[in-house]
Amino acid sequence: MQRKDHSLLSPSLGSFKTLTSFHFGQAGVGQKIYIQASLHAEELPGMLAAHHLLRLLEAADTQGAIKGEIIVVPVANPIGLAQRLDHRSMGRFELGTSENFNRNFPDLATAVLPAVRGKLGANPADNTRLIRAAAAQHIAQWQPQTELESQRKILTGLAFDADVVLDLHCDFEAAVHLYTETPCWPVIEPLSHLLQAKAVLLALDSGGLSFDEAMSGPWWRLAKALEAEVPAGAIAQACASVTVELRGEGDVTHDLAKSDAQALFGYLQHLGVVAGTPPALPAAACEATPLAGSQTVNAPVPGVVAFAALPGQHLRVGDLVAEIIDPIQNTVYAARSEVDGVLFARICKRYVTAGEKLGNIAGKTPFRTGNLLGA
Ligand SMILES: [Zn+2]
Missing domain, CATH: 2.40.50.100 (RNA polymerase II/Efflux pump adaptor protein, barrel-sandwich hybrid domain)
Known part of the structure; x- marks a missing residue:
């Protein structure tokens, strides 16, 4: 495991924040999975689940069982985590701008379209590589002007080329539920079984450029924008991304977090990125709607x-x-x-x-x- 600390742009004299990512396996080998928690900073069930997941991944790493690349960001929003007003956490909106921390991620489809147009062929794997290279170039030249933008850039840079992206949130009081874009559902469905989700909400562009849709959206958007120019199926849905709502804000206990971490770990085994026999999939607790x-x-x-x-x-x-x-x-x-x-x-x-x-x-x-x- 490797720990990386990323500096956010300093918003004010003498003030510096850091975002930390934990890396398992090897970049470029096998699938890449990206998992982050608490982008809405007061939504803490995912942060505790990430803590327990890190222990499971460390043990798997010691046994040489990591077969791809896995990145975990247990504290995805250090800006929001430090915000307090009237003795209360203020982790959903940046106080200075009132911007939701989980909106306004970059529209990578629009950004890379001019760079990839005319260069894509019939081979989906080649096209995926080309699109990811163009996206990497776009992110590299992105010059954030604010601390919030720099946080968005770091998270985008860590996740944009992942095959699977899990964004761990929670609601106020809730049952486990998932939001995902419809083309991602076949890859995400086993996770909904393992977490025994009580609702799965499917959409195609629900609006606002949330993190999960900013990662999965470029693929179906590019396929749509270029449907007259490339053969059908030549642009794969190369990223399946999901917002996982781990119950309510008060549901922060070791028992729940350990069982959620176990479900996430089982899903990684199911994907084949962690070796070992994957757990049997229980029957779904709901249909997708x-x-x-x-x-x-x-x-x-x-x-x-x-x-x-x-x-x-x-x-x-x-x-x-x-x-x-x-x-x-x-x-x-x-x-x-x-x-x-x-x-x-x-x-x-x-x-x-x-x-x-x-x-x-x-x-x-x-x-x-x-x-x-x-x-
Ligand atoms: Zn949230």
């Missing part, structure tokens, strides 16, 4: 929230999700499910103002359009 079919349950009125439904609970149309109580007017608003599906996440606060989100239900039928991710 379109992100465009998930209902965001909103509160049209302000009040104190009393939830009736638990994370992971299957709801039918009309089932009560929560009551919102106004003790001044003595009114009770019933927020109900408008789709059949699993309540995969809900908020953790218990007072809402009008228009705030209460939770999300994974319905099967697409009905939403436009930007599918919240703030």
